[in-house]
Amino acid sequence: MSPTPERSLSMIVDINDDKQREEGLGVEEIVVVEKGSDPSTSSMATFGAASNANNPNKSAEVAQPPSDSVSSLAFSPKGNFLVATSWDNQVRCWEIMRNGTTVGSVPKASMSHDQPVLCSTWKDDGTTVFSGGCDKQVKMWPLGAQPVTVAMHDAPVKDIAWIPEMNLLVSGSWDKTLRYWDLRQSTPVHTQQLPERCYSISVRHPLMVVGTADRNLIVFNLQNPQTEFKRITSPLKYQTRCVAAFPDQQGFLVGSIEGRVGVHHLDESQQAKNFTFKCHREGNEIYSVNSLDFHPVHHTFATAGSDGAFNFWDKDSKQRLKVCYDWSKGAENHNPATAKTNIFLHLPQESEVKGKPRTGTSGRK
Numbered sequence: 001m002s003p004t005p006e007r008s009l010s011m012i013v014d015i016n017d018d019k020q021r022e023e024g025l026g027v028e029e030i031v032v033v034e035k036g037s038d039p040s041t042s043s044m045a046t047f048g049a050a051s052n053a054n055n056p057n058k059s060a061e062v063a064q065p066p067s068d069s070v071s072s073l074a075f076s077p078k079g080n081f082l083v084a085t086s087w088d089n090q091v092r093c094w095e096i097m098r099n100g101t102t103v104g105s106v107p108k109a110s111m112s113h114d115q116p117v118l119c120s121t122w123k124d125d126g127t128t129v130f131s132g133g134c135d136k137q138v139k140m141w142p143l144g145a146q147p148v149t150v151a152m153h154d155a156p157v158k159d160i161a162w163i164p165e166m167n168l169l170v171s172g173s174w175d176k177t178l179r180y181w182d183l184r185q186s187t188p189v190h191t192q193q194l195p196e197r198c199y200s201i202s203v204r205h206p207l208m209v210v211g212t213a214d215r216n217l218i219v220f221n222l223q224n225p226q227t228e229f230k231r232i233t234s235p236l237k238y239q240t241r242c243v244a245a246f247p248d249q250q251g252f253l254v255g256s257i258e259g260r261v262g263v264h265h266l267d268e269s270q271q272a273k274n275f276t277f278k279c280h281r282e283g284n285e286i287y288s289v290n291s292l293d294f295h296p297v298h299h300t301f302a303t304a305g306s307d308g309a310f311n312f313w314d315k316d317s318k319q320r321l322k323v324c325y326d327w328s329k330g331a332e333n334h335n336p337a338t339a340k341t342n343i344f345l346h347l348p349q350e351s352e353v354k355g356k357p358r359t360g361t362s363g364r365k
Contacts, residue, residue: 060103062094062343070341071118071133078126081108081143084343085117091131093143096345103345111147113139118156124164132157138171140183151181151188159201161208166222172198172210180225190226194218202252204245207266209252211240217254219266235262235276244292247299253315255289261303263315275318280305298354312348314355322352 066086074083080096082105089112094105115134122129130150132138138151138160151157153173160171168189169181174197179188196213203209208220215234220227234240238258245252251265259280265273280287280303287306294301295312300321304310312321324346 059344059346060105062105062345064092064107065341065343066090066092068116068341070343071116072120073343074120074122074129076122076126077124081126083120083122083129083131085120085131085133086341087116089113089116089133091117091120091129091139091141093129098347101347103347105345109143111139111141113137115156119159121160121162123162130160130162130169132160132171136173138169138181150183151179153177153179155197158198161201161203163203163205163208163222165205166225170201170203170208172201174198176212178210192220192226195231199240200243202243202245204247204249207245207249207252209243209245211243211254213239215240217243217252217264219252230266232264235264235274236260241288241290242292244294244301247294247296253292253301255292255303257288259286259289259305259307261289261292261313277318279303279311279313279320280307280309282307295353300353300355302353312352316355317358319356319358321354321356322348324352 062082066084066088068086068088070084070086072085075081076083082094082096083091085091090110091113092110093108095108097104097106113131113133113135117131117133119133120129120131127142129141129143130138131141132151134156136153136156137149138157139147140150141147151169151171153171153175155173155175157171157173160169162169167182169183171179171181172194173179176194176197178192178194178198180190182189194210194212195216198210198212200211201208203222206222208222210218210220211234212218215236217232217234217240218228219230221229234254234256236254236256236258238256238260240254241257242255243252250267250270251263254262254264260276260278262276263274265271280289285307289303289305291304292301300312300314302310302312309323311323313319314321
């Protein structure tokens with residue numbers, strides 16, 4: 001059965017408060033349902049949850065979501081601010097607030113690209129947002145000021161990452177290059193040729209993993225960024241959709257359009273720990289894995305898929321911790337002509353995201 005790109009989700013997991021980060025509390029998991037909910041649902045106030053018919057997790061809906069599919073999400077590393085990019089050419093910023101178990105949002109600002117926006121990231125000081133897209137540009141947006149173009153490619157920019165340890169921005173494009181940018185210069189400090197179009201970048205300095213077309217997975221040691229550290233062919237048989245470096249820099253995850261995730265360790269002595277598993281499937285229907293992200297405290301991870309679900313996993317015990325659905329009636333309740341885009345804020349319980357020892361021997365492989 002061929003993969004079914006019915007709907008898509010994007011997702012991030014983050015903690016912004018230092019005290020909560022230390023205690024493992026207050027995790028905010030953001031799920032974006034693109035073109036996935038009933039337009040008859042009333043608009044949200046600043047605080048509250050959406051209709052249970054389309055929101056069985058009772059998550060809070062972000063106010064004034066984009067008018068077209070969401071392509072990326074990014075939390076500020078220093079404050080309670082969320083940025084989303086969209087195919088409507090817009091980059092939007094919200095302030096996220098929490099009162100006990102209630103989460104709310106206030107739209108703060110927005111800016112435009114000339115064409116659809118595909119990716120975003122924050123500078124580590126939390127003052128500046130970078131975004132890239134189909135206009136072949138990366139824009140730097142100091143919040144409260146006007147955006148400026150800081151990087152250019154010869155084709156759409158698919159992913160970007162700010163590397164604070166190097167004070168550089170890296171951008172990956174469908175022009176088959178990675179380019180490193182010093183914001184004080186108008187030309188890249190280094191251009192790295194890739195074997196194919198860039199699809200995804202993940203950085204945990206000094207580890208950087210790049211996924212490209214033709215199932216190439218390229219590993220860089222950023223202490224020597226001009227040389228590939230390792231290149232492998234994805235263990236997954238279908239097109240790469242997303243990658244995520246391990247928090248301990250010892251390996252990475254890769255997700256594909258075939259509803260499967262690969263867990264890969266870099267150390268040759270750890271290759272026996274590599275495995276793949278199926279996810280985001282229902283019977284013969286197979287859905288893309290569109291986003292991967294690690295929990296910042298427990299180092300478990302979440303996947304978001306085109307089946308409209310997001311799941312939490314423990315790679316060490318090889319088990320799923322929790323499955324959550326953001327729309328409850330599946331494709332049969334989907335009307336592409338009238339569906340709208342939503343962004344939901346979900347506060348996971350610790351039992352959903354904390355790793356636990358395996359109790360049985362059977363597993364999802």
